[in-house]
Amino acid sequence: MKFARLGPIGSETPVVLHDDTYLDISSITREIDGDFLSSDGVERVRVAVAAGTLPALEAAEGKRIGAPIARPSAVICIGMNYAAHAAESGSAPPEIPIMFLKTPNTVVGPDDTVEIPRGSTKTDWEVELGVVIGKRASYLDSPAESADHIAGFVTANDVSERTFQLEISGGQWSKGKCAPGFNPTGPWLVTPDEVEHGNLRLTSYVNGELRQDSTTADLVFGVEHIIWHLSQYLTLEPGDLVLTGTPEGVALSGRFPYLTDGDVVEIAIEGLGRQRQAFTAHPSDRA
Secondary structure, three states: OEEEEEOOOOOEEEEEOOOEEEEOEEEEEEEHHHHHHHHHHHHHHHHHHOOOOOEEEEEEEEEOOOOOOOOOOOEEEEEEEEEHHHHHHHOOOOOEEEEEOOHHHHHHHOOOOEEEOOOOOEEOEEEEEEEEOOOEOOOOOOOHHHHHEEEEEEEEEOOOOHHHHHHHHOOOOHHHHOOOEEEEEEEOOEEEEOOOOOOOOEEEOOOOOHHHHHHHHHHHHHHHHHHHHHHHOOOOOOOOOOOOOOOOOOHHHHHOOOOOOOEEEEEOOOOOOEEEEEOOOOOOOOO
8 A cells, every 4th residue: 555645734634545546544544653553554544445435635636745654753764774885985884784863854745845954065865765663663583573563665865964974973974864854755655565675676866867776685784684673772663764775876976966956856766656856055055
């Protein structure tokens, strides 16, 4: 199943995509969030779809697409999780997962405009497979248990400011990861039964030019290992978002320019949908 949230910021309507039609599920839940995911909400929607009791959302095609999950309590990210990306960043592949955090207010709609931070000269793109948690995960005994805690998968752009991240970070990456809007997410939350997450193609384009083209088969640490590993150090809550890393082809490599006012980034993951963001300069940096 493919879940989404359509409408103005703060007033999105939860929907499910069925036979190319967005069906309104607000009679079942007010939000696609941790409470919905952890309370058998997906199955309740599945039953309603089969029964034909959900109405189509009027004028759905003209509505803004929001992030497919309401603001999570945490956004947890894994760095250097593709060997080629680690190499272009000047590092060897990690021996254990590298974790950093983004703030929840980075999560925005897949096509929302992203503002480049004030004074930034090194804003970068990163297409990533996102994992949405459906059931609390703490001290899982093995990676095999992880699947029971996953609600679905999303396309995500881990937008990064490299000066903030690497040069004035104090050794922690999150300073360059947390500007508002730095995590466009969606368009859909796709349930695991529809996703072969171990071999999905990921692509990114800037102004129509290909930048990244890889598959999740190249992950250093796979999804199940990541969720198990994280659960040894923190508790993952329903609705939380875990980003699994980006492949090679970012501006940090030195092969491409960083983003500037007016640039357009498009990213896609096979089966999980496409995004398109226009990047704009901070008002104080506009000519």
